[in-house]
Amino acid sequence: MTDQDDFCSAAENLLGPRGFTTDPDLVLPWLTDWRGRYHGAALALASPANTDEVSRLMKLCGKHGIAVVPQGGNSGMSGGATPDASGNAVVLSLRRMNRIVELDPIxxxxxxEAGVVLQALHEAAAAEELRFPLTLGGKGSATxxxxxxxxAGGTQVLRHGTMRAQVLGLEAVMADGAILDTLVPLKKxxxxxxxxQxxxxSEGTLGIVTGATLRLLPASGGRVVAWVGLGSLTAARELLLRCEAQSPDTLEGFEVLPRHCLTAVLDHLSNARSPLEQEHEWNVLIEWVSAPGAQEAVREQAEEILTSALDDGLVGDAALAENETQAEAMWLLRDSISxxxxxxxxxxxxxxxVPVAKMADFVEQTVPEVETAFPGTRALAFGHLGDGNVHFHVLAPTGAIAGQWEDTDGKTVSRFVHDRVTEVGGSISAEHGIGQMKRDELARLGDPVALALMRSVKLALDPANLLNPGKLVPDVDPMPRKPV
Amino acid sequence: MTDQDDFCSAAENLLGPRGFTTDPDLVLPWLTDWRGRYHGAALALASPANTDEVSRLMKLCGKHGIAVVPQGGNSGMSGGATPDASGNAVVLSLRRMNRIVELDPIxxxxxxEAGVVLQALHEAAAAEELRFPLTLGGKGSATxxxxxxxxAGGTQVLRHGTMRAQVLGLEAVMADGAILDTLVPLKKxxxxxxxxQxxxxSEGTLGIVTGATLRLLPASGGRVVAWVGLGSLTAARELLLRCEAQSPDTLEGFEVLPRHCLTAVLDHLSNARSPLEQEHEWNVLIEWVSAPGAQEAVREQAEEILTSALDDGLVGDAALAENETQAEAMWLLRDSISxxxxxxxxxxxxxxxVPVAKMADFVEQTVPEVETAFPGTRALAFGHLGDGNVHFHVLAPTGAIAGQWEDTDGKTVSRFVHDRVTEVGGSISAEHGIGQMKRDELARLGDPVALALMRSVKLALDPANLLNPGKLVPDVDPMPRKPV
Structure with missing residues (x-):
């Protein structure tokens, strides 16, 4: 038997038929990312039922030199959960570990557990009149x-921060199978x-997150959602500054969509319509969240901000959602862009x-630059203006072949965009991570000091490079593996 | 010449007479911590003027195998900035690097720079109608x-988090002299x-922090400060829950002091007096901070909470500061405890x-346990009840000799207290760090998995163990040094 056969046999004994399979039909769905951009191969799919099984599996992997690709909802944006083409790695799915262990309302x-889906967490919190203050389009699958x-970031970072700000403690299995348990609910x-931290x-390259303790907030008194049409991103930035100054304690989301994005969404969703009668070059989706009992005051404040912006000519048109159904419909437009x-x-x-203050100029300069440099492409930017974070997408020219353009001309386009971002001191990954998609770009444009430190930490914690190899950290040279 | 002589000569050339001295009189003040608990020796005092000098100094240290003890305001609580007795290390003071480089009000x-004193930062922020939301008793010296x-933590963690939550970016010099620069002001x-992170x-064991970008908040509309007398820590916890429920967006501080602490402070401060007429077993200092324009509403809310607590008999007496002078006087009592x-x-x-919900029981059980187990001692707990963090002090019996008791019976007392804390899932260092004071206790009580990971990271980033050796990380075996 080969080392791989030995491993598979031992892993099957350990995890049982529900927890371990090499059946190609069962493995196949997890070898491609949801965008269909990356395709890999795998030796097997492991689906442990608890942390102890993850730990024992990692020890087996270490013994046999088998690499592991951790996977949650498989809805990542950078190919971080898709194995490479070698077929030598195991996909380690956390989906079976989906228990909410304890919810402490006081x-x-x-x-x-790590496999809990974001939406399930939202619902569990809501049942206790609490809320978990992070959400994003993929909430139905993301774990x-x-x-x-x-x-992860999402649409409430402006007020509540990224996932890092929500994590009070976590549990993880390290490369040697040791369990790091910091689920201790201590404030300090x-x-x-x-x-x-x-x-x-770290995208599964330093350890496998198996559980977490997360903070919750009191349920809100409700939200006030507005859809605004205006002429430029500079105007949107000005509106953002007004909202921040006049509603600092309630502003939770400030998302921008160019005209073209809204058109694409309306074409895609059969029953959707635009909240405004006319088309505008830019759309802004704003959400304020009130404390319990304060919804009327927040709504009045929102009306005041928008009325004054209309009077000043800063804004072309604006609509406030009259109820939750309308609010949901507005958010559906935003969440359907991808x-x-x-x-x-x-x-x-x-x-x-990029720095928030530079974003409007950056987009308004870079869009025409890209479209000129790469004739036939269309560039559009949408997303979290309030965080200085947009998703800057470049659509291929008509006739470009999917799966081919991305690996040829598309790469040239990306280098062009990333060079511009780097020139203004920005980041080539604001919230989606590096995965396999941007690893080489990180190697090309990243700070050499930071990259060297990342390599040192990676090899200190995972000397054999078994944890999600090929992702995130460029140019890892693992220690030679000791014979079994 | 010895290696040390070579180093001193090269360092003096590099930093000049203002930046490097071996004069014992000039070095002496920095060899003892402010509490007078730890005394060390040093080869020299280095005071670089900028990050580049720190980097070049670290390269020299690496070449000659000279250890470095970074020091800010020398007001730490765990001996982390005091060198050991060998006299082989250089104290690296950051005090000359005290420039506020850029303050961006929008x-x-x-x-x-790293040497800016906290109070100077408060003043610079206030001049722009902003505030930096972290403060503590040592604000006049802490850098x-x-x-x-x-x-660091302090008295506003309840609402704004520890120092970690304030840092948007930082600059640090690593063991090999490389400069890690993440001063990029990106939100994501x-x-x-x-x-x-x-x-x-990391207490200077992984790198030397030379600068930072920190978040600021809009200046507040003012604060409402109350002094409350009540009968037990359980009552204080009940009052905390009421404050959190009824004033979630304004409550910034919730500090407790037992009767004995207040007496000690009043004895020590010549002009101070108690805010309340009678003595109470426990005192609570509460601070609410209002948004601009909302001070009256916040004051009314505070009055309501306290009146209802008085009516219910939860509280014995309460006083609201009538003005800033009175508020400052109340805080002076709290800040003078140490x-x-x-x-x-x-x-x-x-x-x-310990977990916030367990703190009252923990203190009320452990105080008599300690005083019984160690006759003549007096135990008292004060501090940040809202964070589940108290400073649990045990005073030596009358007649104990300073500098001797701490190293003998005092150590037994500490082990006793730390055992109790560990039993309830608490931390032996909530906000003061480990330094040299608690390193052996961390080795004894810390999670072996976490300790092994800490060692791996430490040796990956500082293989020769030159950065603050002997602090924080137990049992570091450095790589043998290559000959120069």
Missing amino acids: GRKVTC IGGLISTN DNRGFDLK MLIG VAERALGPAMQHDIS | GRKVTC IGGLISTN DNRGFDLK MLIG VAERALGPAMQHDIS
Whole structure:
């Protein structure tokens, strides 16, 4: 028997038929990312039922030199959960570990396993009149473990921060199978390096997140949602500054969509319509969230801000959602961009951030630059203006072949966009992570000091490079493996 | 010449006479911590003028195998900035690097060098109608670099978090002299491991923090400060829950002091008097901070909470500060505890946290346990009840000899207290860090998995163990040094 056969036999014994399979039909769905951009192969699919099984599996992997690709909801944007083509790795799915272990309404925290889906967490919190203050388009599939491993952002970062700000403690299995347990619900703890911070955002390359304790907030008194049409991103930025100044304690979301994005979404969703009668160059979706009992005051404040912006000519038109159904409909437009845009053919997605004050200029200069440099392409930017983070997408020229353009001209386009971002001190990954998609770009444009430190930490914690190899950290040279 | 002589000569050439001295009189003041608990020796005192000099000094240190003890305001609580007795290390003072580099009022952030004193930062922010939301008793000496390296807490953590939550970016010099620069003012950046998080709270063992970009908040509309007398810590916890429920967006501080602490402070401060006429077993200092224009509403809310607590018999007496002078006077009582208590003779300080809900029971059980187990001692707990973090101090019996009791019976007392804390899932260092004071206790009681990970990271980033050796990380075996 080969080492791989030995491993599979031992892993099957360990995890049982529900927890381990090499059946190609069962493995196949998890070898491609949801965008269909990356395709890999795998030796097997492991689906442990608990942390102890993950730990024992990692020990087996270490013994046999088998690499592991952790996977949550498989809805990542950078190919971080898709194995490479070698077929030598095991996909380690956390989906079976989906228990909410304890929800503490007085301490306002929840401990759950890594496979809990974001929407399920939202519902569990709501049942206790609490809320979990992070959401995003993929909430129906994204898991807590994946959200932590990618330090996910979403549409409420403006007020509540990224996933990092929600994590009070976590549990992870390290490369040698050791279990790091920091699920301790302490508000303050300075016993040395904050190891959980290293794992958050490390995309499964330093350890496998198996559980977390997360903060919860009191349920809100309700939200006020507005859809605004205006002429430029500079005007949107001015509106953002007004909202921040006049409603600092209630502003939760400030999203921008160019005209073209809204059109694509309306074409894609059969029953949707635009909240405004006319088309505008830019649309802004704003959400304010009130404390209990204060919804009327928040609504009045929103009306005041928008009325004064209309009077000043800053804004072309604006609509306030009259009820939750309308609010949901507005958000559905925003949350459907990725899906709608995928239907338009090949595109390069750039998840970029620049200093907030520079974003309007950056987009208004870079869009025409890209379209001029690459004739036939269409560039559009949408997303979290309030965080200085937009998704800068470049659609391929008509006739470009999906799966081919991305690997040829598309790469040239990405380098062009990333160069511009780097010139203004921005980030080539604001919230989607590096995965396999941007690893080489990180190697090309990243700070050499930071890259060297990342390599040192990676090899210190995973000397054989078994944890999600090929993702995130460029140029890892593992220690030679000791013979079994 | 010895290696040390070679080093001193090269360092003097590099830094000049203002930046490097071996004069024992000039070095002496920095060899003892402010509590007078730890005394060390040093080869020299280095005071670089900028980050480049720190980097070049570290390269020299690496070449000659000279250890470095970084020091900010020398007001730490765990001996983390005091060198050991060998006299082989250089004290690296960041005090000359005290420039506020840029304060951005619109982006609400400030970039400054590590040696900026906290109070100076408060004043710079206030001049722009902004505030920096972290403060503590040592604000007149504590530096930004020290606050970051120890992940300092203080009296506003309840609402605004520890130092970690304030750091948007930082600059640090690593063991090999490389400069890690993450001063980028981006709100979102997922380009790999968040390296700055490793440095925050690492007490100078992984790198030397030389600068930071910190968040600022809009200036408040003012504060409402109350002094409350009540009968038990359980009553204080009940009052805290009421404040959190009824004033969730304005409650910033909730500090407790037992009767004995207040007496010690009043004895120590010549002009101070108690805000309440009678003595109470426990005192609570509460601070609410209002948004601009909302001070009256916040004051009314505070009055309502306290009146209802008085009516219910939960509280014995309460006083609201009538003006800023009275508010300052109340805070002075709180901030003087450490200094006043030092005058009472030898004591063991335990900076502990337990889950917030368990704190009242923990203190009320452990105080008599300690006093029974160690006759003649007096135990008292004060501090940040709202964070589940109290300073649990045990005063030596009358007649105990300072500097001797702490190293003998005092150590037994500390082990006793730390055992109790560990039994209830608490932390032996909530906010003061480990330093040299608690390193052996961390080795004894810490999670072996976490300790092994800390060692791996430490040796990956500082293989020769030159950065603050002997602090924080137990049992570091450095790589053998290559000959020069």
